[in-house]
Amino acid sequence: MTGAAAKGPVIAVVGPSGVGKDSLMSALAVSGPQLRVMRRVVTRAPEAGGEDYQPVSEAEFSALAGNGVFALHWQAHGLCYGIPRDIEKQREGSGGVLVNLSRTVLLEAQEVFGDFIVLSVTARQEVLAERLAARGREDAANVQKRLARAVNPLPGGLSRVHEIDNSGALSKAVNAALAVIQPERA
Numbered sequence: 001m002t003g004a005a006a007k008g009p010v011i012a013v014v015g016p017s018g019v020g021k022d023s024l025m026s027a028l029a030v031s032g033p034q035l036r037v038m039r040r041v042v043t044r045a046p047e048a049g050g051e052d053y054q055p056v057s058e059a060e061f062s063a064l065a066g067n068g069v070f071a072l073h074w075q076a077h078g079l080c081y082g083i084p085r086d087i088e089k090q091r092e093g094s095g096g097v098l099v100n101l102s103r104t105v106l107l108e109a110q111e112v113f114g115d116f117i118v119l120s121v122t123a124r125q126e127v128l129a130e131r132l133a134a135r136g137r138e139d140a141a142n143v144q145k146r147l148a149r150a151v152n153p154l155p156g157g158l159s160r161v162h163e164i165d166n167s168g169a170l171s172k173a174v175n176a177a178l179a180v181i182q183p184e185r186a
């Protein structure tokens with residue numbers, strides 16, 4: 001009789017645009033044993049680059065949402081973002097599933113996922129501006145809008161939040177995040 005494989009936690013990686021959420025998640029998946037990265041559904045143009053996401057049109061997104069495909073979904077930066085219910089399968093046998101979430105849906109996510117850890121990634125404001133400009137994924141107007149959103153606070157009531165400063169070398173942030181995730185998984 002084989003029982004279901006133990007489920008790893010959902011590890012939300014959150015913070016202002018440009019702080020390094022996707023970079024940190026990719027690096028953690030390489031260096032963190034059995035950590036997985038959840039692929040999101042986003043109404044962003046396929047050629048935008050950056051994270052590995054499933055690009056869909058707004059009409060496709062609302063059909064998916066209407067059919068209950070998402071465990072969680074939200075809107076930000078003029079885009080729609082969805083986390084498929086398949087995340088529960090990804091959790092099985094993992095050390096945790098990393099997912100880039102909006103700070104505005106963290107309380108809902110805590111209810112939905114139960115075993116839930118928040119990595120709140122931070123960096124100095126001037127570092128954010130430099131990184132967004134260098135990345136070049138958004139135009140100047142959109143970069144300004146994203147920078148204005150940087151100061152949004154986390155909601156109260158979250159039970160497991162850890163701040164990860166990514167102002168310096170990415171490797172430093174990766175080690176800090178692993179130090180947090182390992183004991184949480186022990």
Ligand SMILES: Nc1ncnc2c1ncn2[C@@H]1O[C@H](COP(=O)(O)OP(=O)(O)OP(=O)(O)O)[C@@H](O)[C@H]1O
Binds near residue numbers: 016019131135
């Ligand atoms: N520690 C770091 N040092 C230098 N550059 C970094 C560091 N972390 C990330 N970057 C770079 O900064 C830019 C933004 O990183 P990334 O796209 O991972 O941020 P993000 O938080 O996912 O942004 P968004 O929310 O806009 O998707 C990228 O060009 C990335 O290569």
Ligand SMILES: O=P(O)(O)OC[C@H]1O[C@H](OP(=O)(O)O)[C@H](O)[C@@H]1O
Binds near residue numbers: 101
């Ligand atoms: O400011 P908040 O609400 O925390 O996040 C806003 C959006 O930015 C991030 O997505 P991406 O980095 O644009 O792909 C988040 O996942 C969210 O969708």
